Amino acid sequence: MTIIPFPGHHRARCTRKECLGCHLCHGALFVCTRCGGAEGSLPTDCPGERMTEQQHDDVYAGHIDFVHRRGWVAEASFNSPARYK
Numbered sequence: 001m002t003i004i005p006f007p008g009h010h011r012a013r014c015t016r017k018e019c020l021g022c023h024l025c026h027g028a029l030f031v032c033t034r035c036g037g038a039e040g041s042l043p044t045d046c047p048g049e050r051m052t053e054q055q056h057d058d059v060y061a062g063h064i065d066f067v068h069r070r071g072w073v074a075e076a077s078f079n080s081p082a083r084y085k
């Protein structure tokens, strides 16, 4: 039995050596370097590729979500602010 690595979001990290502190250092803002999602526009699981501008907006609005093994679904992401309304 092989364990397939879960396709999680790839959190962007600060790479500036002499940084005095930015949102990446402090970890206040979650930005995925793989799909380009950030905070409210992050799907539940990482789609593994850059989202289009439209997908970005739809995830944030709670219209669509990307779920591992299911793909894009017409549900609100756990990260979407629309979910808490």
Ligand SMILES: [Zn+2]
Pocket (backbone or CB within 6 Å): 008, 009, 010, 032, 033, 034, 035, 036, 037, 045, 046, 047, 048
């Ligand atoms: Zn991602």
Ligand SMILES: [Zn+2]
Pocket (backbone or CB within 6 Å): 014, 015, 016, 019, 020, 021, 022, 023, 024, 025
């Ligand atoms: Zn920094």
